[in-house]
Amino acid sequence: MLNILMVGNGQCGNRIIDAINKQAFGGKTKFAKFYSKQKFKSRVETIVVNTAINDLKELKHTKGRDRIHIPHLHGVGANRNVGKTVFIENKDLIMRQIEDRGRFDVGFVITSASGGTGSSFTPMLIKELKERYDFPVYAIVVLPFREEGTLYLQNAAFCLRDMRDSGADGVILADNQFLKQLGGDIESAYNGINDMIAERILFLLDALDSEMMMVTDLGDFKTVMDGGAGLATIGFYKADKDVPVKTAIQKALSPSGLLFSTNVYDEASRAMIIIKGDKSYLSIDDISNEVEKLSSAVGHVFKGIIVRNGEYPQVLAVLTLESASELEKLYAIAVDAIHHERDKKIRVEDKKELDKAFSQLDDLEPHY
Amino acid sequence: MVKLSRTFLLVVCSIVLLTMLSGSATASVEYFEEEIKIGDGYQINNYVIDVTDVFITDKLAVFKVYENGDGEPIHDEMIGINESFKFDLGNGEVELKLLSVGSGVLNRASVFITVRNVDTYLTGIVNGGHEYATYSGTPILEITTTVDVDTMVIGDFVKVTVNAKNVGDDKAVDVRFFIPPRLEGFSLDDEVLELTVDDVTIEVGNTYRVYVYIYEATNEGSFTFKPTTAIFQNSAEVDFEASSTTPTITVTAPEVQEVPKKNAVLELSTDVDSMIVERNDKITATINVKNTGDAPASAVWINIIIPQGLEYVGGDSAIEIISGVPKIYMGSFGVQQEKEYPYTVKASELGTYTLTTKLAYEYDDGVEAETQKVSNESVTESIYVQKGKYDELLEQPIYVYLLPLMVIVMIAAWIYHRHNQYKFG
Numbered sequence: 001m002l003n004i005l006m007v008g009n010g011q012c013g014n015r016i017i018d019a020i021n022k023q024a025f026g027g028k029t030k031f032a033k034f035y036s037k038q039k040f041k042s043r044v045e046t047i048v049v050n051t052a053i054n055d056l057k058e059l060k061h062t063k064g065r066d067r068i069h070i071p072h073l074h075g076v077g078a079n080r081n082v083g084k085t086v087f088i089e090n091k092d093l094i095m096r097q098i099e100d101r102g103r104f105d106v107g108f109v110i111t112s113a114s115g116g117t118g119s120s121f122t123p124m125l126i127k128e129l130k131e132r133y134d135f136p137v138y139a140i141v142v143l144p145f146r147e148e149g150t151l152y153l154q155n156a157a158f159c160l161r162d163m164r165d166s167g168a169d170g171v172i173l174a175d176n177q178f179l180k181q182l183g184g185d186i187e188s189a190y191n192g193i194n195d196m197i198a199e200r201i202l203f204l205l206d207a208l209d210s211e212m213m214m215v216t217d218l219g220d221f222k223t224v225m226d227g228g229a230g231l232a233t234i235g236f237y238k239a240d241k242d243v244p245v246k247t248a249i250q251k252a253l254s255p256s257g258l259l260f261s262t263n264v265y266d267e268a269s270r271a272m273i274i275i276k277g278d279k280s281y282l283s284i285d286d287i288s289n290e291v292e293k294l295s296s297a298v299g300h301v302f303k304g305i306i307v308r309n310g311e312y313p314q315v316l317a318v319l320t321l322e323s324a325s326e327l328e329k330l331y332a333i334a335v336d337a338i339h340h341e342r343d344k345k346i347r348v349e350d351k352k353e354l355d356k357a358f359s360q361l362d363d364l365e366p367h368y
Numbered sequence: 369m370v371k372l373s374r375t376f377l378l379v380v381c382s383i384v385l386l387t388m389l390s391g392s393a394t395a396s397v398e399y400f401e402e403e404i405k406i407g408d409g410y411q412i413n414n415y416v417i418d419v420t421d422v423f424i425t426d427k428l429a430v431f432k433v434y435e436n437g438d439g440e441p442i443h444d445e446m447i448g449i450n451e452s453f454k455f456d457l458g459n460g461e462v463e464l465k466l467l468s469v470g471s472g473v474l475n476r477a478s479v480f481i482t483v484r485n486v487d488t489y490l491t492g493i494v495n496g497g498h499e500y501a502t503y504s505g506t507p508i509l510e511i512t513t514t515v516d517v518d519t520m521v522i523g524d525f526v527k528v529t530v531n532a533k534n535v536g537d538d539k540a541v542d543v544r545f546f547i548p549p550r551l552e553g554f555s556l557d558d559e560v561l562e563l564t565v566d567d568v569t570i571e572v573g574n575t576y577r578v579y580v581y582i583y584e585a586t587n588e589g590s591f592t593f594k595p596t597t598a599i600f601q602n603s604a605e606v607d608f609e610a611s612s613t614t615p616t617i618t619v620t621a622p623e624v625q626e627v628p629k630k631n632a633v634l635e636l637s638t639d640v641d642s643m644i645v646e647r648n649d650k651i652t653a654t655i656n657v658k659n660t661g662d663a664p665a666s667a668v669w670i671n672i673i674i675p676q677g678l679e680y681v682g683g684d685s686a687i688e689i690i691s692g693v694p695k696i697y698m699g700s701f702g703v704q705q706e707k708e709y710p711y712t713v714k715a716s717e718l719g720t721y722t723l724t725t726k727l728a729y730e731y732d733d734g735v736e737a738e739t740q741k742v743s744n745e746s747v748t749e750s751i752y753v754q755k756g757k758y759d760e761l762l763e764q765p766i767y768v769y770l771l772p773l774m775v776i777v778m779i780a781a782w783i784y785h786r787h788n789q790y791k792f793g
Contacts, residue, residue: 063790067792
């Protein structure tokens with residue numbers, strides 16, 4: 001049994017962890033926690049960290065002891081510098097909580113790249129984890145909507161850079177911009193994105209600790225994550241009807257199945273495909289054909305097969321990327337955003353000059 | 369003046385002697401021989417034999433007999449010498465025989481008179497004949513002892529009156545009464561109303577009150593008064609005697625007046641508000657105690673007997689639980705006093721029950737030295753305990769209720785535990 005640490009920082013990370021906990025209960029309602037047991041194959045310890053207490057309060061399926069509130073007003077206000085300072089001040093508190101949970105084989109830290117607390121805490125937390133422990137730590141980073149604002153964009157840019165410098169064993173990207181295709185209002189869109197990410201991660205955790213017809217394990221996952229540029233994404237498809245496994249694999253690797261927009265056949269470096277479903281759907285030929293097709297493009301592909309009687313086929317693909325054109329686009333926008341913020345700051349300083357002009361009126365009174 | 373001659377005595381003696389010699393003599397006979405002048409008479413008791421004529425030559429004499437000197441003679445006889453005649457005197461007989469006639473200033477006749485069976489008290493020659501004789505009557509005293517009551521009780525008084533009435537034809541003189549000694553069983557009251565007993569003269573027709581006594585009866589029984597006697601004489605100084613009536617008095621013992629006994633009668637009843645109840649329902653019973661007697665009761669104990677299947681819940685503050693039994697104690701309970709004691713029982717089991725109330729008390733009946741002890745009890749009509757609305761459920765084994773309850777508790781505990789696990793802030 002694997003010992004898995006999952007930390008969610010900031011509002012986005014908190015909600016994804018809460019969604020993972022909810023789906024682990026297997027129930028669709030908020031009352032599932034009262035009558036159901038989480039169906040983790042491994043020992044999974046979930047921790048959420050936030051400076052905004054209201055974000056912690058709104059969580060429904062995460063235990064109280066797993067919610068760590070770092071008191072600082074009601075958040076850091078999307079200011080990563082403030083967030084870093086707060087983390088340093090409360091680092092011992094966070095690390096003691098993790099320490100108390102025992103030994104781990106792998107860790108995942110989930111965050112939004114654009115927020116204040118999550119984007120600033122996560123790189124520093126991963127750095128601390130890597131310094132203290134020897135288990136691999138992977139970051140799952142959610143990129144913002146491009147139109148969400150300049151502060152978020154520049155935070156995402158600097159966050160990803162800090163993430164890379166933190167020593168993380170890999171960064172799995174999920175892109176809100178890409179996922180907004182889910183439609184609906186903003187809240188249901190966010191919830192849908194969170195649930196989608198949670199479903200994939202649960203599948204991954206399940207696959208890492210399951211007896212398979214064809215085996216993939218944590219070592220395979222590490223090998224996959226070690227490839228490429230340290231960036232990865234996840235593709236996923238879950239059939240809700242009688243679908244050939246070949247189709248299921250293709251859909252999982254298609255843009256609609258990925259968390260981050262990429263052409264896997266062009267940009268992927270290594271891959272791991274896990275197929276689950278009733279054995280009547282698990283055609284070895286079809287699976288081999290599709291894996292071979294992928295491996296001929298990206299190199300090595302690990303595959304695992306999990307037999308689940310009566311279930312329609314589900315496919316999860318973890319893909320590391322050699323390059324990410326979409327990320328480059330993001331950075332281009334982010335740079336513009338940084339410039340835009342800088343210009344605004346200059347304008348603000350100009351207002352200070354205006355203050356100097358006003359100060360000439362000091363000690364003077366109007367005469368009529 | 370009457371004078372007996374020597375000859376007459378000799379004759380009498382000879383007659384007595386003859387009588388002695390001849391054996392027994394059953395009748396009295398007296399003999400008188402007298403020489404009586406014309407115009408005189410010879411008196412035997414109230415009879416006078418007058419000599420009205422004496423004929424010397426003819427040797428005849430005429431005699432007339434008068435009774436009480438009144439009216440015509442009852443006999444008019446002329447007899448010769450050695451002739452006689454007889455006439456009755458009371459129950460007896462008088463025979464006169466002419467012995468001889470003699471001459472003188474006044475002619476005289478010698479007679480021999482034989483008196484048979486007459487109690488003579490006055491005999492002799494009466495000068496002047498019957499008109500000058502002294503006649504005497506017979507005083508008869510009717511002495512009556514009367515009482516004002518003839519039955520009485522001890523302690524009562526009786527008035528005893530003794531009267532003497534002269535119902536004879538002559539006065540009674542020198543009357544002496546002899547009062548009998550006090551009657552046994554009576555005591556003589558101090559007051560003596562009249563008492564005159566010596567030298568009394570009672571005229572014909574008069575009544576003389578001898579005495580009046582008041583006696584107090586001291587003993588029960590039948591008592592007959594002893595007679596009061598009297599001795600007296602008539603005007604001729606002849607002695608008489610008389611005796612009174614002797615009434616009888618019955619004396620009874622006084623009735624013992626019974627002191628009526630008093631009773632304390634405590635009427636006990638127990639009523640219930642419902643005769644048909646469901647299990648686990650409550651029944652209110654009310655004990656009513658009322659003293660309808662005429663004496664107060666004391667040491668009153670009321671025991672309430674609750675049968676198995678019913679359960680005492682509570683009741684009046686006077687009810688105490690002693691050794692598991694609801695009891696009421698009252699030191700006293702007055703006449704006409706009435707009290708009610710409500711209490712409540714719970715019908716625990718199905719069945720038919722009665723509530724029994726036992727009562728014990730004492731009272732003083734005013735007569736007996738010992739207090740009277742009384743006990744009784746009242747029993748209610750049958751109380752039917754039926755199945756309750758939820759009895760069917762309650763009849764299931766206990767685990768039927770406990771298991772769901774435990775499950776619910778466990779679920780609640782689990783939810784509470786989970787709620788605490790997931791609570792934040």
